[in-house]
Amino acid sequence: MIAERKEVRASEAFRAQVLESARRFKASWVELAAHLWRVRSEGLWEEWGYATFEAYCSKELRIRRTTARKLVASYGFLARREPEVLSDRERLNRAPSFEVIEVLSRAEERGQLDDEAYAAVRESLWERPVDESEIRRELARRFPEPEPPPPPVDLELRRFAAQARKLARELGGSSRIPRAIAERAAALAEDLEELARSGGA
Template sequence: MSAASVAEVEISKKALSVPPGTFRHTVLVAAKKFKSTWAELGKLLVQVRDEAKYEEWGHATFEAYCLKELHIKKQTALKLTRSFSFLAKHEAPEELQQQEFPEKAPAFEVVEVLADAEERGQLSPTEYKSLRDSIWSPEKSPTELKKEFTERFPRPPPEPPPESLQVRKLAQLARKLASELAGSRRVPNAVAERAAALADDVEELASSVTDA
């Protein structure tokens, strides 16, 4: 049985112990089918988080509730709530009603890219309006749209690690090389000794390097 199937079974079991018609039961049902109705679950999770419903249900944090009861990881819960909030922010209530939102919504992976772009300051409300038709009435597949928007709103390159960390890693590599050379019968002692001396020098350097 796949991990997804196991999660569905566990959610179904939990749903049997929760009174039907309650808000808690509604969230469980939405979690079970969120692949097709992600926005519905995103809307419910925003309410669970903002109203601290998880505390009423015996969980210390929103993340713990999502993981233990819904089998949804912290990062996934964040993506769902952020993506729903993105659409709710940019769409007028009457427009959402016409789209039968949140039962029907643009592909999750597409909205996620746009929500991330807005969070980084790359997507303005005007830009969203210019491309909204392409996500609500798409002529391209979600995969194509995700690729297109990812290229249009690229993530900034990651920050380089601190110099001290880089030098420490080099020192570890130098020591590992010296150890492997010393343990090889085919490597002359002189070569292994030079490698060990080099490792000593790099380790000494690493201990003196500090980040400004």
Template sequence: MLSVAESDIQKKAQSVPPGTFRHTVLLAAKRFKSTWAELGKLLVQVRDEAQFEQWGYPSFEAYCLKELHIKKQTALKLTRSFSFLAKHEPPEELEAQEFPQKAPPFEVVEVLADAADRGQLSPSEYRSLRDSIWNEEKPANELKREFTERFPRPPPEPPPESLQVRKLAQMTRKLASELSGCRRVPSAIAERASALADDMEELSAGVTNA
């Protein structure tokens, strides 16, 4: 049974002239889980040539969401992953008829594309591991785990101190409110919590305005 998205795409495809570029993209979107590289390649062309404007959409993201049922983040991953292969593979490889089906697993290419964007993967390093990602014998989940460990994401930057203090002030006020509403908590404790919340809110205001 077709999903709602697949059904909508099929209906849209029936209303678009067969053989047109737009029709080709719709069909690729319907089957992209098995041939992600085909759709990634087409979406790069749709984006770079602003084809979506001819089809009545104000932006590439709106076209992907409304016509293909593909969220912005997914479209970004597809185009970035294909662009990564386009940068590192010879053109004849990507133009080969069998390319979409034999392309490396999407989740593996995505990890490498992210690493390249962060400057962790050079062209020479890609060439050294190319055979392993185009080798269908090794499971995709193993390759993904291997490359995720080899090219780890940097730890996220800590939030600004002003944001931390503001969150602490909110937490303190919430605690004070809950304490004051609990009959088993002595009023003296609730009052101290309320006073602490006042102090934290004053501190937060001072840090924010500094």
């Protein structure tokens, strides 16, 4: 029982520490990211009464879920690529923003960033003052995001049909639009709706 109480007190003390680091987020993203990494990896959010890690970040820390995921991904990248930096406060104070590190993390996940590619950009990140906008443009050029897949045909057709129907209603309700044009718009909307129902066949 005594050991359990000590564990609970330690957990709650760490919980307060995470909350405080969230308040200092803008000053030190790495500190908060390290805490979030531990919270997620140890499942502490469950112990603290939250259904998911994202819910804990959103409700207790007031951090958006996407931001929390980026912070954890960025910390993971540093732990893999620059573990010595994590114990060097002077270098941490010069760390690029987590948005920059997260670009590299995504590139690594896509297989675009190997050791050679990272070595080519490392100096611009750590060995000289970083111009955030410049380095982000450079990283986007070196490691472009893949084109998003096209939407499924039926979803695309339904969107076109809805847009055409909205246009037809607006044209039909305007006294400045000739009736023939409004009727053609309505006919186009009907054709697109039929096409969407048939799945584009």
